Amino acid sequence: MYVIRPITLDDLPRLLELCTLTGFGLTTLPRDEKLLRRRIRQSVHGFEKLGDDDPPLGDSYLFVLEETDSKEICGTSGIHSKVGGFEPFYAYRIETRVVASAVLNVRKEIRTLHLVETHDGPCEIGSLFLSPPHRRGGNGRLLSLARFLFMADHPKYFDPLVIAELRGVVDPADGHSPFWEAIGRHFFEVDYPKADYMSMVNKRFIADLMPRHPIYIPLLPYAAQAVIGEVHPDTRPAIRILQDEGFSFSGMVDIFEAGPVVQCQRTQIRAVRESQTGRLSRITQNTIESEPHIIASRKDGFRAVVGSIGVEEEGVMLQAGLAAALKVSVGDIVRYATLKPTQRASAPYPDANIAFD
Numbered sequence: 118m119y120v121i122r123p124i125t126l127d128d129l130p131r132l133l134e135l136c137t138l139t140g141f142g143l144t145t146l147p148r149d150e151k152l153l154r155r156r157i158r159q160s161v162h163g164f165e166k167l168g169d170d171d172p173p174l175g176d177s178y179l180f181v182l183e184e185t186d187s188k189e190i191c192g193t194s195g196i197h198s199k200v201g202g203f204e205p206f207y208a209y210r211i212e213t214r215v216v217a218s219a220v221l222n223v224r225k226e227i228r229t230l231h232l233v234e235t236h237d238g239p240c241e242i243g244s245l246f247l248s249p250p251h252r253r254g255g256n257g258r259l260l261s262l263a264r265f266l267f268m269a270d271h272p273k274y275f276d277p278l279v280i281a282e283l284r285g286v287v288d289p290a291d292g293h294s295p296f297w298e299a300i301g302r303h304f305f306e307v308d309y310p311k312a313d314y315m316s317m318v319n320k321r322f323i324a325d326l327m328p329r330h331p332i333y334i335p336l337l338p339y340a341a342q343a344v345i346g347e348v349h350p351d352t353r354p355a356i357r358i359l360q361d362e363g364f365s366f367s368g369m370v371d372i373f374e375a376g377p378v379v380q381c382q383r384t385q386i387r388a389v390r391e392s393q394t395g396r397l398s399r400i401t402q403n404t405i406e407s408e409p410h411i412i413a414s415r416k417d418g419f420r421a422v423v424g425s426i427g428v429e430e431e432g433v434m435l436q437a438g439l440a441a442a443l444k445v446s447v448g449d450i451v452r453y454a455t456l457k458p459t460q461r462a463s464a465p466y467p468d469a470n471i472a473f474d
Contacts, residue, residue, distance in 0.1 A: 118186070119256055120442045121263040121413075121421040123164050124157050124179045124193070131190040132157070132181070138248060145244040146193065147317050160195070164418040167271065174199035174276060178267065179244060180419070182260055184251070185442060191251040194260040195244035196267070199237075199276045204320045206235040207327070208282070208369040208378055211334075211345070230332040233369060234324070239278035240268075240383065245355055252354075255409060255423045255456050261358045263421040265388035266413040266452050272383065279383050280367060281359055284352045285376025286344040296375040299341035304328060312373060327372065345375040352376075361458050362387045392454040397447050398432030400440045409456040416444040426453050 124132070129150070136148045147153065156179060163176035175198060182192030200206040209230040217224040242264055247257050268275050287294045292310035294301075304326045305312055315322060334342055346366070348356050356379065363385050369378040383389060388411070405425040412435070413421040422442050427434035433451060435443075445451060 118184075118422065118438060118442055119191075119251075119254075119259065120183055120185055121180050121194075121259060121419070122183060123418040124160055124181045126154070126157055126161065128181055128190055129154060129157060132193070135190055135193065135246065135248060139246050145195065145317065146246060147314055149314070149317075152317055163198075167274075167418065174274070175202055176274070178264075180260070180263060180267075182247065182251070182256060192247040192256065192260050193244050194246075194264055195242065196264050196275070197241045197243070198274050199239070200241045200280075201236040201238040205324070206233075206238040206241070207320070207323050207372050208233045208235075209332075209372055209375070210369050212331075228334040230334060230370075232327060232329055232372070238276070239280050239380070240276040242279060242281045257354055258358055258456050259411060259421065259423050261355065262362070262388045262411050262454070262456070263413065263419075265362065265386050266392055266411060266421060266454065267419050268383060268386075269389045269392045270413070270415060270419075270452060275383055277383050278380060279364075279386065280378055280380045281364065282371055282378050283356055283376045284349040285371055285374035286347050286349060287374050294374040295338070295340040295344050297373055299337045300328075300332065301373055309373060316373070323372070341375075346370055346377045348376060387458050388454045392452050394450055394452045395428065395433035396431075397435060397440070397445055397449050397451055398429055399427075399434040400437050400447060401427075401434060402437050405434060405436055410453045411456050412439065412443065412451055412453045414443040414445045414449060414451050416449075420444060423456055426451075 132153055133150060136146050139146050159177045160179035163178050166176065177195065177197050179193065179195040181190045184191055210233045212229050212231055214227045214229060216227055245260055247260055287309065294309040297309040301312060359379055364379040364381040367378045367380040370376060405427045407425040407427060409423055410426045411421055411423055412426055413419065420443050422439055424436065424439040443451065
C-alpha cells in the first residue's frame with residue numbers, strides 16, 4: 118500500500134537517492150544534500166505551524182509517497198503557499214501584437230515574450246516526481262491530488278490562485294535546452310543545468326542579468342520557438358491530471374526552458390470543490406465496493422491514500438488496511454474525493470504546444 122505523508126529529516130538519504138532519477142529540469146529537487154536539507158527543514162517548520170490562529174502565507178509543504186511495507190520513498194510533491202517576497206517569481210508572459218501595412222497589403226500577428234517579476238504571487242504546486250517502477254495504480258494522481266485535499270483542509274493558508282510551472286523540453290542526456298541556448302546563454306554565459314541549479318541557491322542573478330525588453334519570438338531559432346509552452350515527455354501525465362482538475366494555460370512560460378505555467382482558482386480545483394468530509398463510523402475487514410477515492414486525514418500533519426470508501430447514514434466506512442495507513446479510528450474525520458473526475462477535459466494538452474494552441 119502507498120501513503121502520502123509530510124517529509125521528515127529522516128527521509129533525506131532516500132530523497133537524495135530519488136533525486137538521482139529526476140533528470141534535468143526539475144529545479145526544486147536538486148541533487149544537493151545541503152539544499153534538500155534546507156527544503157525539508159522549511160517543510161517541517163510549515164507543518165509545525167498548522168493550526169495557528171493567524172496563519173502566515175509563504176510556507177512550503179513537501180510530501181513523500183511511501184510504500185508502507187518496504188518503507189521505500191518512491192515519490193514527492195510539494196506546495197509553496199505563496200510565491201514572491203524576497204525571491205520573486207519570474208516568468209515570460211506571451212503577448213500578441215498585430216501589425217499591418219496597407220502599402221504591402223500585409224497583416225501579421227507578432228508574438229513577444231515579456232519578463233514578469235512577481236513579488237506578491239500565487240500559490241505554487243511543484244516538486245512532483247514519481248519513481249518509474251511505481252508509476253501505476255493511480256500513484257501519480259495520488260501524489261498530485263493529495264495536495265488539493267490538504268488545501269481544502271487549510272484554505273486560509275494558501276493564496277486564492279494556484280499555479281504550476283511545468284517542466285519544459287530538456288535533453289535528458291546532457292540537459293540541453295533549445296530555448297535556453299537561444300536566449301539565456303547569451304546573458305548568463307552558463308549552460309542550462311548550471312543556471313537551473315543556481316536558481317535554487319539564489320535568484321538574484323536573474324534580476325541582475327535577465328533582459329528587460331520584449332523578445333520577438335519570430336526572431337528566435339525555430340528549435341527554440343517549437344518548444345515554447347511544450348512539456349517534457351515525462352511531464353505529460355502530470356499536465357493531463359491538472360487539466361482534469363481545471364487548470365488551464367496562464368499565458369506564461371518558464372524563463373529558462375519555456376515550459377508552460379498553468380493556473381486555476383483554488384476553489385475551482387475539482388478535488389477541492391468536490392471533496393467532502395465525513396466522520397468515520399465503521400472500520401471493516403470486508404471489501405468495500407466503490408470507485409477509487411483519494412482519502413485523507415489530518416493525523417501526523419496529513420496522510421492520504423487511494424482506496425474505496427463506503428458512505429453510510431452515520432458517516433463513512435473504511436477497510437481496516439486503509440484506516441491503519443491513515444492512522445484513523447472510529448469518530449475521526451476524513452476528507453475524500455473521487456480519484457478521477459466524472460467527465461474528463463477534452464483539450465489535447467499532452468500532444469500540443471499549449472502556448473500556441
